[in-house]
Amino acid sequence: MKKLFLILLIVAVKWNVQADEGMWFLMHIERLNERDMQKMGLQLTAEEIYSINHSSLKDAIVQFDGGCTAEIVSGQGLVLTNHHCGYGAIAELSTPENDYLTNGFWASTQQDELKPEELSVRFFVRMDDVTDRILRLVNDEMDEIERERVINREIAKIEQENNEGGKYTVSVRPFYNGNEYYYFVYQDYPDVRLVGTPPASIGKFGGDTDNWEWPRHTGDFSLFRVYADADGDPAPYSPDNVPLQPDYHLTISLNGFDAGDFAMILGYPGRTNRWMPSGGINQNVHYAYPAWVEASKVGMDQMKKHMDGNQEVKLNYASTYSQVANYWKNRQGMIDALTQHQTAATKAAQEADFQRWANKRKNRARYGNVIPTINNYYEQTNLQSRHDNYLIGLLRSSTFAALPYSLGNALLYYSRQNEAKRREVYPQIDGNLSGIYDNLYLPLEKGVLGALVNLYAAKASEAGIPAYIETLYEANNSDLRGYINTAFDQSLFSDKAKITAFLANPDSTLIQQDPLFQLSTVLLNRYRETTPEQAEAEAGFQRAFRLFVEGTRKMNPRKKYYPDANSTLRLTYGKINPLPPDPANDASENYFTTLKGTIAKYQPGDEEFDLPKRLIDLYEAKDFGRYADKAGHLPVNFLTDNDITGGNSGSPVLNGKGELIGIAFDGNIEAMAGDVIFDPELQRTISVDIRYVLFLIDKFAGAPHLVEEMTIAE
Incomplete structure (x- = not known):
């Protein structure tokens, strides 16, 4: 008993x-x-x-x-x-x-x-399942690019059908790594x-x-x-x-x-990643998150140096600092918790169970190579993930890592137009300048950009940093802080008055030769860069991951499943x-x-x-x-x-x-x-x-x- x-x-x-x-x-x-x-x-x-x-x-x-x-x-x-x-x-x-x-x-x-x-604020109105409608349009013979194109075309139709002439915002989202699709109707105030x-x-x-x-x-x-x-x-x-x-x-x-x-x-x-394989956990613990933590801390230290003792600067940068600090502690906590609880080992054991199921004759053709493909992808991308997190840390903390690129391209467009078109475009550019520049504090911005570009050049090179930055780093004895200070002094983008003067007398060569524009451009281009080999590996991984989730649910059909979080109610x-x-x-x-x-x-x-x-x-x-x-x-x-x-x-x-x-x-x-x-x-x-x-x-x-x-x- x-x-x-x-x-x-x-x-x-x-x-x-x-x-x-x-x-x-x-x-x-x-x-x-x-x-x-x-x-x-x-x-x-x-x-x-x-x-x-x-x-x-x-x-x-x-x-x-x-x-x-x-x-x-x-x-x-x-x-x-x-x-x-x-x-x-x-x-x-x-x-x-x-x-x-x-x-x-x-x-x-x-x-x-x-x-x-x-x-x-956004109110949730309703949701519905459109899995069958979308997935009946795709098949296993399609590559990932074609599959995505077909799905996105149908998503656009669904969103258009349910927005009631623009009254609502409609969003179709994938779940279970593309094994299900639902649409969500919202009203924004x-x-x-x-x-x-x-x-x-x-x-x-x-x-x-x-x-x-x-x-x-x-x-x-x-x-x-x-x-x-x-x-x-x-x-x-x-x-x-x-x-x-x-x-x-x-x-x-x-x-x-x-x-x-x-x-x-x-x-x-x-966002949650409850389906993340063991290779992804190991990548985060040993490559991605340490870079995130280090870059965040360097940016925070530079911000705080200028925020302390200057209340106006503290207020203007309070939100940015708070966001960076929150995730800095979060990611370090993730490293510690995932390591202490041996989460990767737990996931690896689950994947071994999946592989045994996948090796059965009836499952082998569809699922047999799923786990090897996933593991191979993470091995190929470990160094890239470290690089990406140093670069993201730079873009997250420094206004001037991205601003010269985005504003500079708008100014290049402006400079190449005729007078009539410039008069049309001018109010939009000029109207945005106050919102961009009024709360910036250049000593802080110089310190943040200099410290983080230094860190990026020193720590992210294994996956390949832009040759432009590598050359600058070597030419300046592995310390770019002095170069960054000089670049700010010479740059059009360090002063709203210089931008206003440019709008009155535009010259595209001033943008193209600007040191901050050149730096920002190579950083953003590297951030978006995808080689054909990377694209192929990513496509193979996405298909394998989708099949892993599909197979896991077939393997344990009685279990109640919930989808990973993705900012839906x-x-x-x-x-x-x-x-x-x-x-x-x-x-x-x-x-x-x-x-x-x-x-x-x-x-x-x-x-x-x-x-x-x-x-x-x-x-x-x-x-x-x-x-x-x-x-x-x-x-x-x-x-x-x-x-x-x-x-x-x-x-x-x-x-x-x-x-x-x-x-x-x-x-x-x-x-x-x-x-x-x-x-x-x-x-x-x-x-x-x-x-x-x-x-x-x-x-x-x-x-x-x-x-x-x-x-x-x-």
């Missing part, structure tokens, strides 16, 4: 773990997930989550600014997302005189809300305004030190509002626009939660789940933190751990209002075991009733291999508790009118 009980317990644990993994399509929830979710605590039906004909939960979830997630929390278009998702917009609106990024901002009325230049944000000392509390770490104490949220025209339709910014009245907005729960409670997250996860479900006890956490159980722990980390004047005096005063007075938990503490962050990745930042964390209990903003560094392989023991999502969010809006910021706008359950 004991043995039977143990077997049943093991089965139950395995089932529970399975239920937590996956980033699921909403249209498949009823068939694949609804019963499991309801057993775990979901009180909604699949139709209440995703409906085409009626308002449902999905109507409150938006993609925010193309790279994050946000949720509608009022009938007046109020949007909650992360502070780090709104970071770029907040920095753009900030000046040294009105430094909203550092000091926070709260609009007293809707008229006080601030419009960034470019900020939009371009008038989105800043409503409120806490100061950086709350919204970014812990900085790079605490990033990807637990316990956390970060108030990572910001508030925006979506505006529409008088009919509720999308419209460019206008003072006449009105707050959007959405089809659905989330109810906010102040009732809290306990360990083991159901939690689900809807959002737009950016997904649902993940799990539970509130503690990590083992940690003396660094102030809370009674290690699935949440409280304001007591925030105050314990406080370091006056420290860039990462300073706190506003008002927050300290509220803590000391225990003035938490209705936002304290049952024990009288103010909750700050909490843990779930949901399966998320980048792009889920800002996603709503919902209880079994579909009520908002928090906003996802991070993961734990122990599970950094999660983009490649899901670890049910380690995988955690870190979220800011909605009670902390409302406390900060109401008690700290003194903006109770915003809370009153929301629907609260308590």
